[in-house]
Amino acid sequence: MIDRVASWMRAAERVAVLTGAGISAESGVPVFRGDAGLWRQFRPEQLATPDAFNRQPELVWDWYLWRRACIAAVQPNAGHLAIARWQQQRAGVALLTQNVDGLHARAGSAAALELHGNLWRVRCPAGCGFTALDEATDAPRTVLRCACGSWLRPDVVWFGETLDAAAIETAIGIVADADLLMVIGTSAVVYPVAALPQIAREGGARVVEVNVEETPLTGQADAVLRGLAGDVLPALWREP
Numbered sequence: 388m389i390d391r392v393a394s395w396m397r398a399a400e401r402v403a404v405l406t407g408a409g410i411s412a413e414s415g416v417p418v419f420r421g422d423a424g425l426w427r428q429f430r431p432e433q434l435a436t437p438d439a440f441n442r443q444p445e446l447v448w449d450w451y452l453w454r455r456a457c458i459a460a461v462q463p464n465a466g467h468l469a470i471a472r473w474q475q476q477r478a479g480v481a482l483l484t485q486n487v488d489g490l491h492a493r494a495g496s497a498a499a500l501e502l503h504g505n506l507w508r509v510r511c512p513a514g515c516g517f518t519a520l521d522e523a524t525d526a527p528r529t530v531l532r533c534a535c536g537s538w539l540r541p542d543v544v545w546f547g548e549t550l551d552a553a554a555i556e557t558a559i560g561i562v563a564d565a566d567l568l569m570v571i572g573t574s575a576v577v578y579p580v581a582a583l584p585q586i587a588r589e590g591g592a593r594v595v596e597v598n599v600e601e602t603p604l605t606g607q608a609d610a611v612l613r614g615l616a617g618d619v620l621p622a623l624w625r626e627p
């Protein structure tokens with residue numbers, strides 16, 4: 388199946404790549420719906436919400452600063468690096484990610500459409516326009532309030548919040564126009580991103596799932612590569 392998908396990649400003019408938390412798992416970044424250590428008593432749906440932030444901004448910031456420290460301590464893995472190589476070595480590869488960890492950029496991917504934002508960026512929710520992109524270091528951000536007095540927030544899309552309209556429109560255009568969609572390391576349950584593979588299929592694309600376990604997408608995929616992204620992805624493309 389690897390060889391068949393590799394031949395699809397070579398033949399495809401436009402390849403869309405959609406990643407989720409699973410591509411960062413081998414770097415050591417806890418996935419969402421697994422056993423995420425000290426945060427296991429919380430579900431992301433409880434903390435990654437505007438309501439949680441409005442009620443307990445310190446708790447939500449503790450979670451994001453903990454995640455920042457986890458991410459700052461790790462490196463991109465072979466899966467991230469393989470995708471960056473695809474983008475460097477051939478034309479027509481568009482990268483969409485649900486991840487907010489910034490690891491695709493650190494792996495050398497020039498353009499990753501970050502559909503759920505980026506936890507290294509903060510913004511003022513009170514509309515004063517302040518925003519800042521912090522260095523991916525383990526030095527915790529200490530300024531959590533805006534000069535205008537409001538709490539700053541991580542510039543990510545929380546549950547119950549709509550995605551940036553331009554970003555999701557761009558993503559829909561990319562997958563609708565793709566010949567091949569690679570869906571890597573996502574449980575395919577979070578909408579509206581989880582609707583993208585169906586849009587790709589309706590546009591005539593082949594859909595390939597790379598995952599260590601079955602997901603709601605598995606039955607709809609044209610090919611399933613069951614394995615670690617860090618093992619599977621490098622095998623899919625050899626420099627011509």
Ligand code: BV8
Nearest residue numbers: 407408409412418419420485546547572573574577578616
């Ligand atoms: C929206 C940013 C309009 C924050 C995230 C009821 C009320 C309100 C909303 C809803 C509702 N019902 C449904 C919704 C919509 C909701 C939703 O889909 N909920 C789900 C849980 C049912 N969506 C939203 O709210 C979205 N907005 O719809 O607005 C609206 C408004 C109001 C009401 C209705 C609609 C906003 C969604 C964005 C939320 N923000 N993150 C942050 O990260 O801090 S989502 C979060 O989950 C991350 O972005 C993450 O990327 C994303 C998806 O998770 P995955 O990436 O798939 O990660 P997961 O751990 O789940 O899976 C990892 C996979 O990798 C697994 O399959 C595993 O097997 C695999 N894997 C592991 N290791 C490897 C591997 N694969 C390969 N190799 C490996 N080594």
